[in-house]
Amino acid sequence: MRLATALNGFTTVLTVVLALHYADCAETRRRRGGACAMAAVAFVVSLMSQSRSTLLGLTVAALIMLAHHRRLLAGGMLVMAVFVVLMPVRERIFTLGDYYQVRLGHLYYFSELIGDHPVWGTGFALDTLRDPQHVDYEHYMARIPARFQDPPHPYWWPHNMLLSLAVRTGPVGALLFSLIFLQAAGTALSVLRRGRQPAHRAWARCLLAALGMFATKALFEPVFTHFCETLLFTLLAMITVLSSLDRQLPVARHFLYHPWPVLDGRHEAAGNAPIPPKKSTEQ
Numbered sequence: 149m150r151l152a153t154a155l156n157g158f159t160t161v162l163t164v165v166l167a168l169h170y171a172d173c174a175e176t177r178r179r180r181g182g183a184c185a186m187a188a189v190a191f192v193v194s195l196m197s198q199s200r201s202t203l204l205g206l207t208v209a210a211l212i213m214l215a216h217h218r219r220l221l222a223g224g225m226l227v228m229a230v231f232v233v234l235m236p237v238r239e240r241i242f243t244l245g246d247y248y249q250v251r252l253g254h255l256y257y258f259s260e261l262i263g264d265h266p267v268w269g270t271g272f273a274l275d276t277l278r279d280p281q282h283v284d285y286e287h288y289m290a291r292i293p294a295r296f297q298d299p300p301h302p303y304w305w306p307h308n309m310l311l312s313l314a315v316r317t318g319p320v321g322a323l324l325f326s327l328i329f330l331q332a333a334g335t336a337l338s339v340l341r342r343g344r345q346p347a348h349r350a351w352a353r354c355l356l357a358a359l360g361m362f363a364t365k366a367l368f369e370p371v372f373t374h375f376c377e378t379l380l381f382t383l384l385a386m387i388t389v390l391s392s393l394d395r396q397l398p399v400a401r402h403f404l405y406h407p408w409p410v411l412d413g414r415h416e417a418a419g420n421a422p423i424p425p426k427k428s429t430e431q
Contacts (some may be wrong), residue, residue: 155369157202158379161209161361163190168213169354173347195228198237201368203228205361212357253296257303258315260288269318274372277315278304309366329363332384335391348394355387 164187171183194206207228214221232238261270261283276282289297306312313322336359339352362380365371371380 155373155375157194157197157199157205157365158362158376160190160194160197161202161206161365162358162379163187164194164206165209165213165354165357165361169350173350191224191227195231195235198235200237201365203232203237204368205365208364209357209361212360213353249296250299250301251307253292253299254303254306254308255311256292256296257288258306258311260291261315262319265315265318267318267320269314269316269321272316274305274316305370307368307370309371312370312372328384329359332387333359336387339391339394343394345394348390351386351390355383355390358383359387 167183167187167190171180171187174180174183191206194202207225210221210224214224261277270276270283278285285302289303306315310322310326313325317325333356336352336356340349340356343349343352362371362376362383366376371377
């Protein structure tokens with residue numbers, strides 16, 4: 149149940165990000181109001197999940213999405229703080245307990261594994277970590293400090309994306325995978341700062357916020373599941389497509405900007421060629 153709740157955080161926070169993007173780009177009050185209502189519902193659901201990684205991911209996404217709306221950002225942070233104080237999740241945040249002991253035990257245990265497999269790792273399959281023919285669990289547990297040798301549940305796999313990759317593919321593999329995130333974030337940031345169209349910059353902000361949310365939650369949860377992997381590579385693909393469109397299509401007449409031709413003076417004011425008149429079919 150805890151894992152399902154943590155995975156739901158990816159969906160709810162992503163819904164907040166997409167709804168805020170749509171509200172920022174909506175042309176009518178009705179559409180903007182509907183998008184804001186959707187964002188508010190997903191925001192409350194994210195808070196009620198009582199997942200600390202979801203709260204952190206939501207904070208990072210809000211800081212990116214609402215950086216140009218400081219009053220709205222301040223209001224959202226205030227509401228989040230009130231929810232944290234009033235809900236039981238405050239005990240999981242402010243009270244040092246078994247959770248932090250388990251996290252430290254994870255770090256000690258898997259550091260020992262990385263030390264014995266510093267180049268290639270143990271192999272990418274998660275089942276390898278639970279197979280006694282490949283990993284002697286008792287042997288490595290005896291090498292960590294005594295206060296971490298009796299955890300509430302075994303250290304089967306790391307709850308951290310980079311630590312998991314370092315264990316399974318070696319530190320080099322974790323570094324190379326990290327470069328994917330850095331490249332994607334740099335590409336989105338480049339479009340956000342120097343995009344040729346306002347719609348490109350708006351989408352870049354949205355995708356950068358979604359990527360920041362994913363990276364934040366991935367530092368505290370096992371994310372190598374089909375759902376999370378699909379979400380990650382969808383975001384990477386969207387960033388790639390957006391960057392390609394921004395480089396190759398400076399004209400604002402594609403589906404990310406206008407789904408139909410603009411027939412007034414704003415089209416020419418945006419730096420685009422005027423739309424030629426239709427040829428008459430009358431004789």
